[in-house]
Amino acid sequence: MHGCGLKIIVCVKQVPATTEVEIDSERGTLIREGVESTINPFDLYAVEEAVRLKERYGGEITAISMGPPQAESSLREALAMGCDRAVLLTDKVFAGADTLATAYTLACGIRKIGTYDIIICGLKTTDGDTGQVGPGLAEELGIPHVSYVRRIHLFMDGQIVLERTLDDVYEKVRVHMPCLITVTKEINEPRLPSLKRKLWARKAQIKILRAEDLGGEADRFGLNGSPTRVVKVFNPPPRLGGRLIKGEPDMLADEILKKLVELNVL
Amino acid sequence: MSIIIVEDKCVGCGLCIKSCPYDAIKRVDGKVRITDDCRMCGVCLPVCPVDAIERVGKEERVGDLSEYRGVLVFGEQRNSRISPVVYELIGKGRELADKIGEELECVVLGEDVTEEAENLINYGVDKVYVYDDPSLAVFREDPYVDIIVDLLRKIKPNIFLLGATAIGRSIAPRIASRIKTGLTADCTELDIDPETGLLLQTRPAFGGNVMATIICPRSRPQMATVRYKVMKRAERRPGYKGEVVKMRFDPEEVRDRVEVLEISDIGEGGPSITEADIIVSGGRGLGGPEGFKIIRELADLLGGAVGASRAAVDEGWIAYPHQIGLSGRTVRPKIYIACGISGSVQHLAGMKGSEFIIAINKDPSAPILKIADMGLVGDLYEVIPKLIDRIRRLKKG
Ligand SMILES: Cc1cc2nc3c(=O)[nH]c(=O)nc-3n(C[C@H](O)[C@H](O)[C@H](O)COP(=O)(O)OP(=O)(O)OC[C@H]3O[C@@H](n4cnc5c(N)ncnc54)[C@H](O)[C@@H]3O)c2cc1C
Numbered sequence A: 001m002h003g004c005g006l007k008i009i010v011c012v013k014q015v016p017a018t019t020e021v022e023i024d025s026e027r028g029t030l031i032r033e034g035v036e037s038t039i040n041p042f043d044l045y046a047v048e049e050a051v052r053l054k055e056r057y058g059g060e061i062t063a064i065s066m067g068p069p070q071a072e073s074s075l076r077e078a079l080a081m082g083c084d085r086a087v088l089l090t091d092k093v094f095a096g097a098d099t100l101a102t103a104y105t106l107a108c109g110i111r112k113i114g115t116y117d118i119i120i121c122g123l124k125t126t127d128g129d130t131g132q133v134g135p136g137l138a139e140e141l142g143i144p145h146v147s148y149v150r151r152i153h154l155f156m157d158g159q160i161v162l163e164r165t166l167d168d169v170y171e172k173v174r175v176h177m178p179c180l181i182t183v184t185k186e187i188n189e190p191r192l193p194s195l196k197r198k199l200w201a202r203k204a205q206i207k208i209l210r211a212e213d214l215g216g217e218a219d220r221f222g223l224n225g226s227p228t229r230v231v232k233v234f235n236p237p238p239r240l241g242g243r244l245i246k247g248e249p250d251m252l253a254d255e256i257l258k259k260l261v262e263l264n265v266l
Numbered sequence B: 001m002s003i004i005i006v007e008d009k010c011v012g013c014g015l016c017i018k019s020c021p022y023d024a025i026k027r028v029d030g031k032v033r034i035t036d037d038c039r040m041c042g043v044c045l046p047v048c049p050v051d052a053i054e055r056v057g058k059e060e061r062v063g064d065l066s067e068y069r070g071v072l073v074f075g076e077q078r079n080s081r082i083s084p085v086v087y088e089l090i091g092k093g094r095e096l097a098d099k100i101g102e103e104l105e106c107v108v109l110g111e112d113v114t115e116e117a118e119n120l121i122n123y124g125v126d127k128v129y130v131y132d133d134p135s136l137a138v139f140r141e142d143p144y145v146d147i148i149v150d151l152l153r154k155i156k157p158n159i160f161l162l163g164a165t166a167i168g169r170s171i172a173p174r175i176a177s178r179i180k181t182g183l184t185a186d187c188t189e190l191d192i193d194p195e196t197g198l199l200l201q202t203r204p205a206f207g208g209n210v211m212a213t214i215i216c217p218r219s220r221p222q223m224a225t226v227r228y229k230v231m232k233r234a235e236r237r238p239g240y241k242g243e244v245v246k247m248r249f250d251p252e253e254v255r256d257r258v259e260v261l262e263i264s265d266i267g268e269g270g271p272s273i274t275e276a277d278i279i280v281s282g283g284r285g286l287g288g289p290e291g292f293k294i295i296r297e298l299a300d301l302l303g304g305a306v307g308a309s310r311a312a313v314d315e316g317w318i319a320y321p322h323q324i325g326l327s328g329r330t331v332r333p334k335i336y337i338a339c340g341i342s343g344s345v346q347h348l349a350g351m352k353g354s355e356f357i358i359a360i361n362k363d364p365s366a367p368i369l370k371i372a373d374m375g376l377v378g379d380l381y382e383v384i385p386k387l388i389d390r391i392r393r394l395k396k397g
């Protein structure tokens, strides 16, 4: 903390509003007719936590996103929820980034924003669905991270005490700032923005940064900077079902019992 | 780098248009063109009958990849016990190593882990690197990442696999970022491309609606986190000859910026859902938190664990660790009993590997009934109490 509250950065991504994508089996392509976009649902928890921290400790929140120009609308959603500023990293050369290139690009953008105490990321995105960008970003910035954070206990003397889930255990940890955290859905209940803030967010200025503004190594952006390649997409093979049984509850219970005995459970 | 169509050669057959997974090839004014949507995946290259599609521009940073050899598995442990997923990775890792004619290796970090680590050899591991040190008793990202990166730089594996556990998912992206290589999350299938020798990493995308196969052609190691309970566990191979390499590190040299203050069990007794042979799961169809009482009762009677759909977790009827599916856990029990769960693709993604699926649903058109081995159309509140009754009577003899 720098005497003027916390400097918080939240990473948000724009994703397709539905994951119900289908594959055109004849052509082997994704069917993407008129799919709308929205802020990644997991990132709402990151934004909400940032706003709650600000309410508790004072400070300033910057929302950052890398994406096409339309990703601006997700940043406006974050502004409406309570972020103060928004930065959009957008450039044709950023396209096709995998998690390594995304983390690198976000790191370049965050260095441009300036100093910060804490960076908050969502657990994962609903499209990429990897949860890799948060820890990767922390590595690019050379700061520690704590993933799966379910509660923030307190800030004190440049340190923060957190509770995280690690599979079958909860851990209480202490970490020095600056640091990065990824948060689970348990951490809060994201708010609905007020009409007043929505109106403000609609007009708020969003800072645009392009590749040349970021500096950095040009060949680490976008597809060129992505070591992974998708070679095939396909629908998962269906699991074929078995018997469908209809009838009185007594009969159904008998059927299950018979099966459980047959399967050596009882 | 980009992909182009050489106009002189193109005969306009349009086969590439059909092949493109991103819809990025279009016919414009009668000519076939690659649009800005191109992700340069290269799927179209071999499809063209007249070799009119080419990759142009520089290929970035291709080092000498041939010096990278072997399949390395992260031997995750908790409380000095090797985690179950490691045996699954060893099973798959052995198969991959054999296909490329290389060795299977494992790295274990922790305190008092040498014996467990040595035992891995009995599952067909050629070499185990052990970092046994009191400072590693409790998992922390920083030392784990520093030590593993140091090892990767020394032994240069071709492939590096980690379980998609909370620990694996937390350290893998940092490791990949540090050594600037690709990382595929949550793989459910791994294979070797017979032509290129590359690791084919298949994972669910878009909420499990589609599967994507991903490669990492130009950097090493090829890294992946792998879902647990998806790959088959390695068989014991008593007498297998392997080597244990005791490794050392200087605690002063590794960073350590996160301090663990307290660890508490989430556990609620009974088997955990990732280990259980029987899982009884409840969904929105339970209608409220009380519903989990009869689910728990049935699970206890069968010696099983309680699972849930995301809808039930989102409603707050049961805690998140019980969630099964794409954004929860993957399970592979012998018997999965789904009660009041519709069977969305996301839920199926976490349980369709179960050996036998029983589903109870009021709605005969519920998708879960289409994939269940035994689908029962009925009200769970009428059927389950009767079932519990019958099991009790049977047990009394
Ligand atoms: C990115 C993403 C990730 C997701 N990850 C997961 C995940 O990990 N796990 C997961 O489960 N979901 C996940 N979902 C959510 C998923 O799409 C579904 O919303 C969810 O699985 C639905 O849960 P449900 O089947 O319990 O509820 P519903 O779909 O509402 O189904 C309830 C069912 O209960 C039946 N029913 C009602 N009353 C009774 C009764 N008395 N007796 C018998 N049957 C009854 C109904 O007929 C209905 O079929 C994810 C979604 C997205 C977008």
Ligand SMILES: Nc1ncnc2c1ncn2[C@@H]1O[C@H](COP(=O)(O)O)[C@@H](O)[C@H]1O
Pocket (backbone or CB within 6 Å): A011, A012, A013, A014, A040, A042, A043, A046, A064, A065, A066, A067, A099, A102, A106, A120, A121, A122, A123, A124, A125, A126, A128, A129, A130, A131, A132, A133, A134
């Ligand atoms: N393009 C992006 N711009 C900003 N933040 C991102 C972007 N991609 C991922 N993130 C952040 O990283 C988290 C994990 O994303 P992922 O690794 O894609 O599942 C998200 O919840 C965001 O907080």
